[in-house]
Amino acid sequence: MNLNLFIMNAGHHEAAWRHPDTEPHSITDIRYFQRLAQTAEQAKFDSLFLADGLAINKNIKHGAFVGLEPFTLLSALAAVTERIGLIGTVSTTYNEPFHVARKFASLDHISNGRAGWNIVTSGSEFEANNFNKDTHLAHSKRYTRAREFLQVTTSLWDSWEDDAIIIDRASGAFADNGKVHEINHVGDEFKVRGPLNTPRSPQGYPVLVQAGSSEDGKEFAAQYAEAIFTAQQTLAEAQKFYADVKSRLAKYGRHPEQLKILPGICPIIGRTESEAIEKEQELNELTVPEYGLNQLSTMLKMDLFNYPLDGPLPELPGVDEINGNKSRYQLVADLAKRDNLTIRQLIHRLAGGRGHRTFAGTAIQVADQLEEWFTQGGSDGFNVMPPYLPGGLEEFAQHVIPELQRRGLFRTEYAGRTLRDHFGLPRPVNSFSIRSSSTFKEVIV
Amino acid sequence: MNLNLFIMNAGHHEAAWRHPDTEPHSITDIRYFQRLAQTAEQAKFDSLFLADGLAINKNIKHGAFVGLEPFTLLSALAAVTERIGLIGTVSTTYNEPFHVARKFASLDHISNGRAGWNIVTSGSEFEANNFNKDTHLAHSKRYTRAREFLQVTTSLWDSWEDDAIIIDRASGAFADNGKVHEINHVGDEFKVRGPLNTPRSPQGYPVLVQAGSSEDGKEFAAQYAEAIFTAQQTLAEAQKFYADVKSRLAKYGRHPEQLKILPGICPIIGRTESEAIEKEQELNELTVPEYGLNQLSTMLKMDLFNYPLDGPLPELPGVDEINGNKSRYQLVADLAKRDNLTIRQLIHRLAGGRGHRTFAGTAIQVADQLEEWFTQGGSDGFNVMPPYLPGGLEEFAQHVIPELQRRGLFRTEYAGRTLRDHFGLPRPVNSFSIRSSSTFKEVIV
Numbered sequence: 105m106n107l108n109l110f111i112m113n114a115g116h117h118e119a120a121w122r123h124p125d126t127e128p129h130s131i132t133d134i135r136y137f138q139r140l141a142q143t144a145e146q147a148k149f150d151s152l153f154l155a156d157g158l159a160i161n162k163n164i165k166h167g168a169f170v171g172l173e174p175f176t177l178l179s180a181l182a183a184v185t186e187r188i189g190l191i192g193t194v195s196t197t198y199n200e201p202f203h204v205a206r207k208f209a210s211l212d213h214i215s216n217g218r219a220g221w222n223i224v225t226s227g228s229e230f231e232a233n234n235f236n237k238d239t240h241l242a243h244s245k246r247y248t249r250a251r252e253f254l255q256v257t258t259s260l261w262d263s264w265e266d267d268a269i270i271i272d273r274a275s276g277a278f279a280d281n282g283k284v285h286e287i288n289h290v291g292d293e294f295k296v297r298g299p300l301n302t303p304r305s306p307q308g309y310p311v312l313v314q315a316g317s318s319e320d321g322k323e324f325a326a327q328y329a330e331a332i333f334t335a336q337q338t339l340a341e342a343q344k345f346y347a348d349v350k351s352r353l354a355k356y357g358r359h360p361e362q363l364k365i366l367p368g369i370c371p372i373i374g375r376t377e378s379e380a381i382e383k384e385q386e387l388n389e390l391t392v393p394e395y396g397l398n399q400l401s402t403m404l405k406m407d408l409f410n411y412p413l414d415g416p417l418p419e420l421p422g423v424d425e426i427n428g429n430k431s432r433y434q435l436v437a438d439l440a441k442r443d444n445l446t447i448r449q450l451i452h453r454l455a456g457g458r459g460h461r462t463f464a465g466t467a468i469q470v471a472d473q474l475e476e477w478f479t480q481g482g483s484d485g486f487n488v489m490p491p492y493l494p495g496g497l498e499e500f501a502q503h504v505i506p507e508l509q510r511r512g513l514f515r516t517e518y519a520g521r522t523l524r525d526h527f528g529l530p531r532p533v534n535s536f537s538i539r540s541s542s543t544f545k546e547v548i549v
Numbered sequence: 550m551n552l553n554l555f556i557m558n559a560g561h562h563e564a565a566w567r568h569p570d571t572e573p574h575s576i577t578d579i580r581y582f583q584r585l586a587q588t589a590e591q592a593k594f595d596s597l598f599l600a601d602g603l604a605i606n607k608n609i610k611h612g613a614f615v616g617l618e619p620f621t622l623l624s625a626l627a628a629v630t631e632r633i634g635l636i637g638t639v640s641t642t643y644n645e646p647f648h649v650a651r652k653f654a655s656l657d658h659i660s661n662g663r664a665g666w667n668i669v670t671s672g673s674e675f676e677a678n679n680f681n682k683d684t685h686l687a688h689s690k691r692y693t694r695a696r697e698f699l700q701v702t703t704s705l706w707d708s709w710e711d712d713a714i715i716i717d718r719a720s721g722a723f724a725d726n727g728k729v730h731e732i733n734h735v736g737d738e739f740k741v742r743g744p745l746n747t748p749r750s751p752q753g754y755p756v757l758v759q760a761g762s763s764e765d766g767k768e769f770a771a772q773y774a775e776a777i778f779t780a781q782q783t784l785a786e787a788q789k790f791y792a793d794v795k796s797r798l799a800k801y802g803r804h805p806e807q808l809k810i811l812p813g814i815c816p817i818i819g820r821t822e823s824e825a826i827e828k829e830q831e832l833n834e835l836t837v838p839e840y841g842l843n844q845l846s847t848m849l850k851m852d853l854f855n856y857p858l859d860g861p862l863p864e865l866p867g868v869d870e871i872n873g874n875k876s877r878y879q880l881v882a883d884l885a886k887r888d889n890l891t892i893r894q895l896i897h898r899l900a901g902g903r904g905h906r907t908f909a910g911t912a913i914q915v916a917d918q919l920e921e922w923f924t925q926g927g928s929d930g931f932n933v934m935p936p937y938l939p940g941g942l943e944e945f946a947q948h949v950i951p952e953l954q955r956r957g958l959f960r961t962e963y964a965g966r967t968l969r970d971h972f973g974l975p976r977p978v979n980s981f982s983i984r985s986s987s988t989f990k991e992v993i994v
Contacts (some may be wrong), residue, residue, distance in 0.1 A: 116653070121716065121718070121723060122718045122721060124718070128716050128723075129714075129716060132658040132747070132748055133658075134627075134628070134658070134659045136629070157746065158647065158746070159742075159746060160744065160746045162726065162729055162730070162731055163726060164723060164724045164726065164729055165722060165723060165724060165725075165726045166721055166722070166723055167723045168723065168746075169746070170725065170746045170747060170748060171658065171746075171748075172655045172658060172666035172747065173651050173652050173655035173747065175621055175652065175653075176620055176621070176623075176624040176626070176652055176655040176659055177655065177659070178621075178658050178789065179620070179621040179622070179624035179625045179628075180624045180625060180627060180628040180659050182579075182625060183579070183583070183624075183625040183629055184551050184628055198645070199593070199648070200643070200680055200681075202603065202679045202680060203643075203644070204620050206618065207618050207621055209618075210617045210621040210622065213577040213578075213579070213617060214579045214617065214621055214622070214625050230742075233740075233741075233742040234647045234741050234742055235645055235647060235741070236645075236739055236740045236741070236742065237740075238740075262878075269574075271566065271573050271574060273566070273567045273569070276611055276835075276837040276840075277610060277611070278566060278573075278609060278610060278611055278612045278613065279609045279610060280610075281607065281608060281609060281610045283605055284568035284609055285607070286607055294681060295677040295678075295681045295682075295683075296678075296679050296680070297675075297679055298679065299605065299607055301602065301603070301604060301605045301613075301614070301615045301616075302577070302615060302616065302617065302618065303577055303615060303616075305577075322765055387581055390721075392721040395721075406634075421806060509794065
């Protein structure tokens with residue numbers, strides 16, 4: 105079972121910062137994140153992961169997703185950890201592939217092979233407005249750009265063959281010109297000559313992660329992703345998603361094991377079940393309705409402020425009109441309908457994981473849930489989203505992980521050194537080396 | 550006297566990687582850079598600095614400027630140091646201001662107020678070709694863009710007032726909406742709404758550094774820069790440059806002390822003068838003529854491969870035709886003419902510092918040189934460029950710095966915590982706070 109720790113400032117629950125055991129003043133303090141990373145590494149998590157966005161709404165009265173930038177933060181975490189993978193979110197819509205390829209190559213060198221890239225296409229107009237654009241790129245166009253972006257970055261990572269650097273002091277030969285390549289990419293979106301100015305990194309490519317679960321997202325994941333973060337509320341839905349995505353890999357010449365599917369879980373852990381449920385209620389009662397309404401209105405692309413909190417959701421627009429996170433929109437709409445929730449109830453259901461599954465129970469019950477999904481074809485592991493930090497991580501590390509280890513479901517020691525080792529993923533073969541050796545080998549992309 | 554350590558892979562001399570005491574295999578090993586940073590911090594350097602470019606020529610046979618990316622590298626150095634400033638080079642021509650503002654704010658948080666930005670406009674066609682462009686932006690256009698880029702980034706750094714975050718758990722007030730601002734920048738180059746999604750950092754802005762010495766560069770520095778790295782071969786030239794740049798500040802409402810002028814010096818240190826000179830000759834003899842010719846041809850925008858190495862430089866194009874580093878072009882052309890150098894001699898003269906001053910002598914003689922320039926109106930300090938690393942840094946730290954300290958020219962302990970403290974620079978007042986308090990205060994930009 106693969107476990108990724110999803111770190112979110114004071115915790116994933118939207119009221120986490122109001123919880124007395126959190127440290128909301130520390131969201132720009134690197135020592136806080138270094139402690140979290142070290143705790144996760146002691147618990148043998150495969151990796152830790154940082155979400156990211158490129159804009160905030162200026163209404164931040166009751167909370168906001170602000171803080172440190174992923175590359176700088178992950179690099180400072182690399183310096184104080186040895187084994188845990190470091191996955192950062194970077195948008196293909198508002199970046200240049202040369203910069204992104206180089207920063208990930210650099211992070212992979214600095215961490216000695218522990219970098220991962222959560223590839224996102226960005227979901228909001230707010231982000232467009234910070235990058236010279238009045239409107240957000242349409243959903244399918246974003247994925248077209250993302251595909252070409254990946255072509256460019258993977259070529260740049262291959263532009264230095266592994267043995268390009270010679271360093272023969274006597275003859276004055278620093279590198280082998282025949283093993284450093286221009287990529288000469290010319291496409292609809294990008295024109296990039298290369299080579300990269302950073303030599304090939306320990307993992308070759310960072311582990312490629314994807315988190316969109318729309319049709320476009322699933323197809324993109326089947327082609328490129330090596331891990332996928334996804335929101336699934338029930339085992340049945342998770343199984344359907346798992347089977348669906350895995351079945352798409354063959355057409356890209358890939359094996360099902362080359363993509364790890366990791367649904368999100370926000371575990372609220374108590375010594376007894378009732379203690380856990382009380383904890384959840386306490387957290388939910390700390391939510392500010394105005395903040396929840398704002399989040400929900402943004403997610404559903406509909407102003408909900410004029411509807412009664414204790415009444416039902418109004419009629420929603422169709423998913424075709426959503427140019428953002430389409431799958432999350434659908435999940436929330438379905439959830440409200442299926443369980444016949446009022447707006448307030450829906451806000452509470454989403455407060456812990458923004459659409460990811462929340463589960464309150466004892467450590468044993470949490471382990472039971474994870475085991476069930478893992479053994480029943482619902483997942484290859486989980487994206488663990490502690491409701492509050494650092495406490496929620498510590499409880500998971502101290503009580504759930506040992507239980508998973510007792511059951512033989514989770515490692516007790518790291519077997520390898522790189523994130524690819526932890527996930528059991530092959531190191532990508534260099535496409536230029538293939539060409540020059542004229543021998544065909546399996547390549548990931 | 551302010552001292553900045555300019556770190557360049559195996560050292561500044563172009564043959565450094567062939568020197569037996571360097572570690573050229575370590576150019577992607579973070580531990581190597583961490584050792585250098587810690588050595589510099591023990592020696593009480595104000596800061597360390599990394600140059601950067603966004604392309605390499607694919608001819609890397611005899612050496613190349615490749616390695617780690619500045620933000621990731623500096624952030625990993627921040628994690629293992631406490632006081633030394635961390636200055637990274639970032640181009641305004643091939644970046645977006647939102648990303649740059651955010652990464653520097655993040656680095657400044659992570660380092661607790663030690664970030665500096667060496668603002669460059671990029672100098673080569675090679676770089677354009679990695680970013681969707683066939684041709685490089687003209688020199689003056691690059692500076693026009695740089696000015697607007699600075700307007701945007703400084704506004705974004707101001708978009709969070711210092712006391713915007715409240716975190717009142719009882720009332721649910723996370724931040725004060727009145728203290729987080731959209732910037733709504735609309736200009737010729739950029740349209741950026743803001744606010745930034747990273748709160749204001751310890752220094753407010755990173756220390757702004759500039760390294761262009763052309764007319765455009767000097768004027769830009771006078772308006773924005775707080776430190777300037779410059780190549781000056783003689784005291785007379787340094788004095789002229791110093792007086793020129795400092796005299797330009799008044800028109801932007803700035804005081805001369807608000808800009809530190811730091812000429813480069815590549816010190817080759819021996820126990821005796823003759824040992825130092827021998828060292829220099831040894832290094833020069835390790836240079837590969839083909840590499841030097843390539844560098845010189847690029848710098849002068851002229852193919853020199855068909856001219857005899859031991860003959861004079863041919864007639865050069867005029868400086869107006871140079872769309873790159875204009876001042877460096879002029880310096881090299883003047884140097885060759887003044888000292889009547891053959892091509893080979895010029896290559897050797899440039900091998901240590903690429904146009905920066907090289908000086909071979911004892912530690913006392915080096916200290917004498919620094920003292921003379923510093924006390925005679927040639928500089929506020931120096932950009933120290935060890936010819937080979939780590940040895941050249943260790944020699945400077947062990948022998949030159951104690952001598953400067955004995956003379957009362959350099960600190961024996963850090964007095965402050967931030968890079969602004971070390972340089973004696975004020976923390977920028979937030980332009981939004983000024984507006985909201987209706988009180989005029991001095992602002993840096």
